[in-house]
Amino acid sequence: xxxxxxxxxxxxxxxxxxxxxxxxxxxxxxxxxxxxxxxxxxxxxxxxxxxxxxxxxxxxxxxxxxxxxxxxxxxxxxxxxxxxxxxxxxxxxxxxxxxxxxxxxxxxxxxxxxxxxxxxxxxxxxxxxxxxxxxxxxxxx
Amino acid sequence: xxxxxxxxxxxxxxxxxxxxxxxxxxxxxxxxxxxxxxxxxxxxxxxxxxxxxxxxxxxxxxxxxxxxxxxxxxxxxxxxxxxxxxxxxxxxxxxxxxxxxxxxxxxxxxxxxxxxxxxxxxxxxxxxxxxxxxxxxxxxxxxxxxxxxxxxxxxxxxxxxxxxxxxxxxxxxxxxxxxxxxxxxxxxxxxxxxxxxxxxxxxxxxxxxxxxxxxxxxxxxxxxxxxxxxxxxxxxxxxxxxxxxxxxxxxxxxxxxxxxxxxxxxxxxxxxxxxxxxxxxxxxxxxxxxxxxxxxxxxxxxxxxxxxxxxxxxxxxxxxxxxxxxxxxxxxxxxxxxxxxxxxxxxxxxxxxxxxxxxxxxxxxxxxxxxxxxxxxxxxxxxxxxxxxxxxxxxxxxxxxxxxxxxxxxxxxxxxxxxxxxx
Numbered sequence: 001x002x003x004x005x006x007x008x009x010x011x012x013x014x015x016x017x018x019x020x021x022x023x024x025x026x027x028x029x030x031x032x033x034x035x036x037x038x039x040x041x042x043x044x045x046x047x048x049x050x051x052x053x054x055x056x057x058x059x060x061x062x063x064x065x066x067x068x069x070x071x072x073x074x075x076x077x078x079x080x081x082x083x084x085x086x087x088x089x090x091x092x093x094x095x096x097x098x099x100x101x102x103x104x105x106x107x108x109x110x111x112x113x114x115x116x117x118x119x120x121x122x123x124x125x126x127x128x129x130x131x132x133x134x135x136x137x138x139x140x141x
Numbered sequence: 142x143x144x145x146x147x148x149x150x151x152x153x154x155x156x157x158x159x160x161x162x163x164x165x166x167x168x169x170x171x172x173x174x175x176x177x178x179x180x181x182x183x184x185x186x187x188x189x190x191x192x193x194x195x196x197x198x199x200x201x202x203x204x205x206x207x208x209x210x211x212x213x214x215x216x217x218x219x220x221x222x223x224x225x226x227x228x229x230x231x232x233x234x235x236x237x238x239x240x241x242x243x244x245x246x247x248x249x250x251x252x253x254x255x256x257x258x259x260x261x262x263x264x265x266x267x268x269x270x271x272x273x274x275x276x277x278x279x280x281x282x283x284x285x286x287x288x289x290x291x292x293x294x295x296x297x298x299x300x301x302x303x304x305x306x307x308x309x310x311x312x313x314x315x316x317x318x319x320x321x322x323x324x325x326x327x328x329x330x331x332x333x334x335x336x337x338x339x340x341x342x343x344x345x346x347x348x349x350x351x352x353x354x355x356x357x358x359x360x361x362x363x364x365x366x367x368x369x370x371x372x373x374x375x376x377x378x379x380x381x382x383x384x385x386x387x388x389x390x391x392x393x394x395x396x397x398x399x400x401x402x403x404x405x406x407x408x409x410x411x412x413x414x415x416x417x418x419x420x421x422x423x424x425x426x427x428x429x430x431x432x433x434x435x436x437x438x439x440x441x442x443x444x445x446x447x448x449x450x451x452x453x454x455x456x457x458x459x460x461x462x463x464x465x466x467x468x469x470x471x472x473x474x475x476x477x478x479x480x481x482x483x484x485x486x487x488x489x490x491x492x493x494x495x496x497x498x499x500x501x502x503x504x505x506x507x508x509x510x511x512x513x514x515x516x517x518x519x520x521x522x523x524x525x526x527x528x529x530x531x532x533x534x535x536x537x538x539x540x541x542x543x544x545x546x547x548x549x550x551x552x553x554x555x556x557x558x559x560x561x562x563x564x
Contacts, residue, residue, distance in 0.1 A: 009514035011507060013543055039516045041523075043541050046516055065546040067512040100515065116514075 003124045003134040004072040006054040007114070010047040011067035014040065022047060025064060031057050034140045035114055037103035048103070050075070050114060052141045073116050075135030076127055078104070080111035088113055088132060095126040144439070144447050147390045152186045154419040155394065159183050159192070162425055166210050168203065169427065189394065189417060190405060195429045197230070200371065205231040209423055216423055221269040222370040232271075232370050233423040239278065241420055242373040245392055246279020249378030252387065252444065253339060253364050255309055257284035260336075262302060264312035264320075265344065267291045271374025272344050276311040279375075285309070292316070295323045302335050309339040311366070311375075314347035314355065321359050332360035341366050343375055346454055350479060352383075365453055369431055371424070372416055377451075382443050385450030393418055395449050396428070397437050400458045401468070411436045411470070413458045414451065432458045434470055462492060462558065464499045467536045471557050474503060477533040483511030483522055487548040494562040502539040503530060509545055 012018045019038070026033060026049075036049035051057045054070065061068045078084035085104075092099060092115075100116045112135055117123045127134055142150075159180045162169035173179070176193040183191065200208065209216070218234045234242070255261070261280040265272030273291055280287045288305055290298050292312075298320065301307065310317070317340055324331050331337055340355065343366035355363045367386045368376035372393070377386045388395045396415040397406045406412045414433045418426040434456045439449050456472035463469070471490060478484050485506035493500050505526065513519060523540050530538040549556075 007514075009512075011512050011519075011542075011544055013541070013547070041516050041520050043523075044519065044543075046514060046519070048514065062509075065544065067507055067509050067544050069512050069514050071514045 002137050003074055004120055005050060005075055005114075005135065005137050005140065007071045007073045007116070008049055008051060008054050008057050008061070009069050009071055010049075010061060012038075012045050012047050014043055014045050019047065022061070022066065025060055025066075026051065026057055029053075029056055029060050031060075035103065035105045035112070037101075037114075039101065048101075050140055071116060072120050073114055074120060074123060074127075075112045075114050075140075077110040077133035077135060078113050080106055084111060085113065088127070091126060091130045091132060092117065092123060095122070097123045097126065142390075142447060144441075147447055148186050151390055151394055151419060154391070155186065155189060155417065156180070156183055158417075158419060158425065158427070162210065162427065166208075166425065168199070168208050169425070186394075189396070189428065192417075192428050194403065194415065195427055197371070197430075197432065200230040201228045204228050206233060208425075209233050210425055211235070211423060219269075220271045220274075220370055220374065222271075230371065232373070234373070235422040237420075238373065238422050238424075241392060242275060242376065243278035243282045245373075245376045245389055246275060246378075247282035248389060249366065249376075249380075249387070250279055250283050250285070250309075250341070252380035252446070253341070253362075253378060254381055255280075255283060255285060255339060259283075259285040259308045259339075260288065260306055261285045261309040261311060262288040262290050262298065262305075262307045264290045264292060264298060264310055264316060265375075271368070271370045272311075275368070275374035275376075276341065280309075280311075295320055296327060299324050299327060299329055299335075302337055303329065306336050308336050309341065310337060310361075311341040313344050314342040314351055314363070315345065317342055317355055317359075317361075317363070318351070321355065331358075337361055340364065341378060343367060343378075346456070348476075348479075349453070367451070367454065369433075371426060371429060371431070372418060373421070380442060380444040380446060385438055385442070385452055387442065387446055387448045387450055388416075390448050392420055395437055395451060397435060397451075398430075399468070400430075400461060401463065406436075408439055409436050411455070411473075412468075414454075430458075434458055434461070434472065460558065462490070462501070462560070464492065464501045464534075464536045467534070469501070469534050469536060473533055474530065477529050478503075478505055478526070481522075481526060481529060483508055484526065485545050487550070488557060489548050490558045492558065492560045492562055499562065500539060501536065502541060504541045504543050504548065506545045506548055507542045 032052045034050040039046045076088050098118045102115045104113045163180045172193045178191045215235045216233045217236050263276045267273030340361045340363045352363050364379045366375050366378045394417040397412045400413040414435045433454045435451045437451050441447050456470045488505040491502040527540045
């Protein structure tokens with residue numbers, strides 16, 4: 001069972017229309033975006049997305065000249081209730097695992113916190129051992 | 142020859158030249174009058190700075206031969222350089238001019254270790270262009286055997302290199318790269334299958350990076366050669382040290398100036414090259430502003446020669462920008478960016494004026510392999526680029542990282558600067 005999820009990251013100049021053009025590429029390939037976030041620095045940003053077919057998204061965007069990389073992240077199902085985030089953050093904090101960045105969505109299959117951590121395998125172990133629920137890659141398809 | 146002896150000789154030659162031109166050249170006479178300088182005012186070599194500059198425009202304005210000195214009977218050759226803008230320029234030579242030209246090239250070839258046993262293929266164009274004949278006579282002067290291949294038909298050229306046991310070649314750096322590629326396609330390993338070990342490359346700007354690429358791909362040692370038709374043609378080369386081009390002091394006097402103020406710069410300072418040809422007869426050149434950017438080094442070279450060296454030409458003065466009072470050359474930006482492996486080769490400079498202050502933005506393409514999902518890495522890279530540029534240019538620069546392929550590509554001369562200042 002694989003709990004690591006392939007996230008695609010795309011380098012984007014901070015300019016009107018950049019996000020639209022990236023989204024258009026995915027749309028044309030009929031790739032569905034499950035979750036995404038934009039991290040912004042001065043003048044440029046990184047678009048990160050979980051999509052149903054990450055390999056295809058990577059290939060198409062690269063062919064069109066975008067700078068794309070793939071990163072292993074994990075998705076943790078949260079209780080969609082007050083305290084849901086705390087439970088998971090605490091689990092990792094107690095185990096000494098650092099969250100590099102995170103974003104969340106509330107919907108299918110549950111409220112999900114997408115995490116990029118410094119030690120992926122360690123984090124998976126810790127969460128499973130603490131009876132946490134991880135999203136499987138196939139659940140995104 | 143010691144530096145002092147060399148300078149004493151230069152002073153004598155300069156003095157003679159100035160007296161001669163004041164008397165025999167209408168152009169120089171008028172120019173000196175206008176600058177209120179008389180030959181008697183030249184009392185030391187440094188007094189050269191009292192003399193007026195001469196420009197490419199002067200040659201164009203006096204097309205074809207109004208600047209020539211002496212009788213038509215003494216002329217033995219013309220060369221004509223194609224002007225990419227405006228009229229071409231015509232240069233003329235007396236027999237002594239041709240002798241000095243060949244002598245200058247011969248000394249350069251000797252200084253890289255070539256001699257009677259060498260076979261030199263001259264793959265510069267022969268004709269109105271000075272490259273072919275310039276190297277031809279220089280190589281003959283040292284007793285080398287010349288293969289006057291000229292340009293074109295690269296496969297044939299490679300066959301000649303093999304069959305005639307060619308040891309040295311003279312051509313443009315880009316033709317050398319092309320030749321190496323064609324050789325590879327033909328299944329010829331230049332290092333194993335030929336005796337070619339030396340290349341004299343010039344007539345177009347090239348970089349240290351390109352030298353390393355050529356040397357590593359072919360096992361050939363590549364030397365820079367410098368000259369322009371106004372000065373005679375290709376004249377001066379690097380020596381075996383490959384660290385600066387020796388300008389023979391008995392033939393030419395070198396200055397490097399600030400292109401804005403015309404003031405002379407010291408050793409190591411980057412500016413516009415100004416040449417005074419001390420022995421040229423048919424078309425004299427005093428303080429000729431070539432428009433090439435370089436710096437000079439007047440220390441004795443490890444090869445033992447005391448003749449001043451100039452660094453590789455890094456650009457044209459026409460490209461120079463002045464940002465908050467500091468001279469910035471796009472070539473410096475290019476050089477700085479080249480030192481950072483995470484960046485692509487394409488860049489763009491955007492200059493604007495915000496309020497009273499000039500701002501310079503360098504947009505540079507990121508290499509795909511360098512892309513990190515982590516914002517910190519990208520910010521660090523951006524800061525590093527800004528830091529390197531700041532250090533090399535002495536002016537603060539904004540940096541923008543852009544995706545590969547987003548900046549405009551140029552087929553010919555790249556237009557990398559967008560100046561939006563309204564002055």
